[in-house]
Amino acid sequence: MxxxxxxxxxxxxxxxxxxxxxxxxxxxxxxxxxxxxxxxxxxxxxxxxxxxxxxxxxxxxxxxxREQRGKISSRTQLEVLLEKKINQKLDSSKPIVIIYYPGKDYCNSNGVNTKKRIKNWYGKLEKGLYQIAKIKPIYIYKNNENLQEYDGIVDWKKDPKGTIERLFFTLYYPCSSFVVISKDGDYISYFSEFSQDLVWEATQQMNE
Known part of the structure; x- marks a missing residue:
């Protein structure tokens, strides 16, 4: 024993x-x-x-x-998926701007955002995009945990068939990221935290 x-x-x-x-x-x-x-x-x-x-x-x-450039094989197929998700027709002659939210993490859940700050930040972003190309961004999420603070301000949509993740964000980047796709399918993506200026600059380039 x-x-x-x-x-x-x-x-x-x-x-x-x-x-x-x-x-x-x-x-x-x-x-x-x-x-x-x-x-x-x-x-x-x-x-x-x-x-x-x-x-x-x-x-x-x-x-x-932080930044990646490339070209997708079919912008038309992407348009069809997005149009069905947002229930809105996209202009094929203009850039597509997508803001991508991967899910709750240490970066986007630090508690510093308020409804007022969120509204001001995204309002300014959208105003600048309209001035540049007369477009609005499309807001896509992978996981909607912690997105309740955006209610009534940002209309987030579930990534259709995981397409946005597969095409542009195969690795996990904290906070949120964005991608701008030109009419010909060329794109600029930027990973993790970003300013409105970066989105506007990429949109200007993809709108030329």
Missing amino acids: KKIIFLSFIGILIYSCSSSKISKKEIIYLDENNNKISKSKFNQIWQTDRLYTYGDSINSKKLAL
């Missing part, structure tokens, strides 16, 4: 030690090309405006470009 108890104790001790090692596993730092870099180098690059960081697992952190 004593032998069994002793062996059980040893087993628990070994498990505890191994669990501790796993929980304290060294964090791996990666650049935007998945190359391993030092923590100091990671932090140095992260603090520039060009790059942003996200964690793709518990034990790794990776750098990602």
Whole structure:
């Protein structure tokens, strides 16, 4: 009996030690090309405006470009999906601006927003977009948790078939992001926190 108890104790001790090692596993730092870099180098690059960081697992952190440019294969198909979701016809000769909300996270649920601030910020955004291209942004979410604070101000719509995520936001970026698509399907996407100026500038470029 004593032998069994002793062996059980040893087993628990070994498990505890191994669990501790796993929980304290060294964090791996990666650049935007998945190359391993030092923590100091990671932090140095992260603090520039060009790059942003996200964690793709518990034990790794990776750098990602804040801005991405590309071209989708069919703007027409995207228009059809969006028109059905927002119940509104889109002008195929004008840019499409999409504000994308990934879900509740540490960045977009810090409690600093008020109804007044939200209304002013999005009102200013929409006014600028109308002046540039006579368009309104489309608000798309992946997960609507914590969006109740936008009620009566912003009309968020569920990502149709996960299309917006698949095309533009395959990785998780905190807060919210945006993408602007030209009439020809070229696009500029910007990940995580952004100002109205960035949206306006991208829209001007995609409206040329």
